[in-house]
Amino acid sequence: MDNNQFKSPILTVDIVLFTIIDKELNILLSKRDSGSKVFSGDFSLPGGFVHTNEDVNLVNSAIRVLKEKIDFRHSIYLEQLEAFSGVNRDPRGWSVSIAFCAIIPFSEVSTNENVKWVSISEVSGLNLPFDHNEIIEKAVLRIRNKSSYSILPIYFFKDKFTLSELQKVYEVILQQKLDKSSFRKRIEDLGVLTLLEGEYKLGSQRPAQLYTINNVKTPWFKSNLN
Amino acid sequence: MDNNQFKSPILTVDIVLFTIIDKELNILLSKRDSGSKVFSGDFSLPGGFVHTNEDVNLVNSAIRVLKEKIDFRHSIYLEQLEAFSGVNRDPRGWSVSIAFCAIIPFSEVSTNENVKWVSISEVSGLNLPFDHNEIIEKAVLRIRNKSSYSILPIYFFKDKFTLSELQKVYEVILQQKLDKSSFRKRIEDLGVLTLLEGEYKLGSQRPAQLYTINNVKTPWFKSNLN
DNA sequence: ATAATAGTGTCTCTGAGACATTATGAC
DNA sequence: GTCATAATGTCTCAGAGACACTATTAT
Numbered sequence: 001m002d003n004n005q006f007k008s009p010i011l012t013v014d015i016v017l018f019t020i021i022d023k024e025l026n027i028l029l030s031k032r033d034s035g036s037k038v039f040s041g042d043f044s045l046p047g048g049f050v051h052t053n054e055d056v057n058l059v060n061s062a063i064r065v066l067k068e069k070i071d072f073r074h075s076i077y078l079e080q081l082e083a084f085s086g087v088n089r090d091p092r093g094w095s096v097s098i099a100f101c102a103i104i105p106f107s108e109v110s111t112n113e114n115v116k117w118v119s120i121s122e123v124s125g126l127n128l129p130f131d132h133n134e135i136i137e138k139a140v141l142r143i144r145n146k147s148s149y150s151i152l153p154i155y156f157f158k159d160k161f162t163l164s165e166l167q168k169v170y171e172v173i174l175q176q177k178l179d180k181s182s183f184r185k186r187i188e189d190l191g192v193l194t195l196l197e198g199e200y201k202l203g204s205q206r207p208a209q210l211y212t213i214n215n216v217k218t219p220w221f222k223s224n225l226n
Numbered sequence: 227m228d229n230n231q232f233k234s235p236i237l238t239v240d241i242v243l244f245t246i247i248d249k250e251l252n253i254l255l256s257k258r259d260s261g262s263k264v265f266s267g268d269f270s271l272p273g274g275f276v277h278t279n280e281d282v283n284l285v286n287s288a289i290r291v292l293k294e295k296i297d298f299r300h301s302i303y304l305e306q307l308e309a310f311s312g313v314n315r316d317p318r319g320w321s322v323s324i325a326f327c328a329i330i331p332f333s334e335v336s337t338n339e340n341v342k343w344v345s346i347s348e349v350s351g352l353n354l355p356f357d358h359n360e361i362i363e364k365a366v367l368r369i370r371n372k373s374s375y376s377i378l379p380i381y382f383f384k385d386k387f388t389l390s391e392l393q394k395v396y397e398v399i400l401q402q403k404l405d406k407s408s409f410r411k412r413i414e415d416l417g418v419l420t421l422l423e424g425e426y427k428l429g430s431q432r433p434a435q436l437y438t439i440n441n442v443k444t445p446w447f448k449s450n451l452n
Numbered sequence: 453a454t455a456a457t458a459g460t461g462t463c464t465c466t467g468a469g470a471c472a473t474t475a476t477g478a479c
Numbered sequence: 480g481t482c483a484t485a486a487t488g489t490c491t492c493a494g495a496g497a498c499a500c501t502a503t504t505a506t
Contacts, residue, residue, distance in 0.1 A: 007278050008234045011322060052233045052320040057312040083309050083324045086283040094278040096237060096324070098309045164485070181487075182468050205484040206476040390458070407460075408495050431457040432503040 009085070010095040013062045014047035014132070016081065016139035017102040019109050019117065020156050023172050025143070026117040027136060030069045032129070038091050039129040043116065045136070047097065062100045071110045077103040077155035081139055089131050099135045101142055105158040147173045151192060154213050162201050162208035163187065235311070236321040239288045240273035240358070242307065242365035243328040245335050245343065246382055249398050251369070252343040253362060256295045258355070264317050265355040269342065271362070273323065288326045297336045303329040303381035307365055315357050325361045327368055329381040373399045377418060380439050388427050388434035389413065 017028040029043040048065040055061040062078060081099040089095050109117065118126070120140055124133070146152045153169045154161075167183050187193065193211040200207035243254040255269040274291040281287040288304060307325040315321050335343065344352070346366055350359070372378045379395045380387075393409050413419065419437040426433035 006275060009237055009276055009278055011235055011237055049232060050235055050320070050322075052235055052313070055313075058309060058322065080308060082306060083284060085324075087278070087281075094276070096276075096284065096322075098311075098322070179469050204478050208485055405496050430505050434458055
């Protein structure tokens with residue numbers, strides 16, 4: 001029970017930040033700092049060390065790391081995924097990385113020369129540093145799974161959206177067509193969407209009703225207990 | 227991106243080990259070492275530092291820590307719960323603890339003077355060190371939730387069990403009566419149980435068929451996608 | 453036979469999915 | 480009017496739950 005007799009593991013956070021681009025889930029990769037001891041200049045998940053002098057907890061560390069990589073004004077969805085660990089996952093030594101899933105509305109994505117967005121079909125062909133391929137795989141599964149029984153996908157929208165737009169996002173994430181009728185029934189029964197009275201999305205067809213989310217956090221469909 | 231400019235956080239693992247005693251979920255608490263710098267002599271979740279010289283990953287650390295506390299021959303169920311972190315959760319400083327959920331068959335529980343089993347109704351009345359009350363709360367929710375849509379509760383059995391016994395364990399965990407007929411339909415439809423031909427549990431009533439688990443890991447009920 | 457638990461069958465209700473139909477805008 | 484998409488309605492089917500019924504042992 002004495003901390004001093006063992007070399008302390010390296011402790012980092014990594015973030016799998018999702019958005020939707022061109023009807024596909026995309027993930028943010030960032031170019032590793034030239035001063036980094038390992039994989040410098042390569043693209044990897046955005047991540048970094050915990051700053052014990054300024055972060056109050058790991059969520060805070062994750063947000064700080066993300067803000068160092070990209071600009072975002074709108075608040076993002078953030079959820080802890082899993083701790084990845086082992087004596088061999090990092091060439092520098094015994095390492096633990098707490099991975100997070102995050103979602104940013106596609107209307108808010110910014111970019112710069114140190115980051116790039118990569119679709120999840122492309123990313124599986126890349127050979128990323130550390131166990132970042134495995135982390136991404138698990139993050140995608142998590143997002144898919146949660147989307148199948150919750151309204152998580154609303155976090156891909158900034159504020160207003162139509163039910164058809166929301167359905168399309170579900171279809172992109174779940175990679176399957178959904179029935180319009182039952183989709184709408186499920187969503188509306190949740191009672192988490194507020195109809196924006198008199199507000200419509202105009203196009204070259206019938207205008208669609210705009211909705212926004214109540215300030216309720218990720219409720220579940222009834223299929224799950226509780 | 228330089229590790230050395232920040233004081234490294236304290237990194238530990240904590241385990242919420244469940245079993246069932248007297249028709250209630252129980253959790254293992256262990257007496258903290260007299261040499262421990264904080265809360266020494268108090269009861270807390272079993273936990274400890276990662277030993278970078280002998281552990282290969284965090285699962286390994288968790289198992290080692292548990293083995294230091296109690297004897298167990300039979301393999302146990304172990305699953306990562308969540309990383310708990312913050313500048314204030316440990317009086318020694320910025321700390322991260324990776325919490326695990328674990329299950330041991332109630333036929334296998336051993337005990338000694340440094341550990342005690344406490345029912346989850348009792349434990350909520352205790353004021354445990356660190357954020358251990360919060361960790362336990364989340365662990366209980368996780369076990370309850372998973373039990374509602376998976377066959378996780380089989381891990382409370384060593385090998386053979388009857389469907390009635392299994393149902394009783396579900397009822398203890400979920401804190402509600404289940405319908406015998408639909409319970410059996412759900413379980414049998416999963417196809418994960420093997421009927422032990424000719425083996426029955428005898429009592430003062432009609433003998434019950436004994437089953438065992440296929441070497442399948444925690445499948446889900448259909449209600450969840452995938 | 454009775455008690456007690458094991459195990460099965462039947463009915464109903466609900467919710468999801470398939471699919472058809474109606475509604476409302478632009479042109 | 481046509482076209483495209485929004486929105487709603489109808490039908491069927493499957494699974495869960497309520498509950499009744501049958502089966503098999505000990506005594």
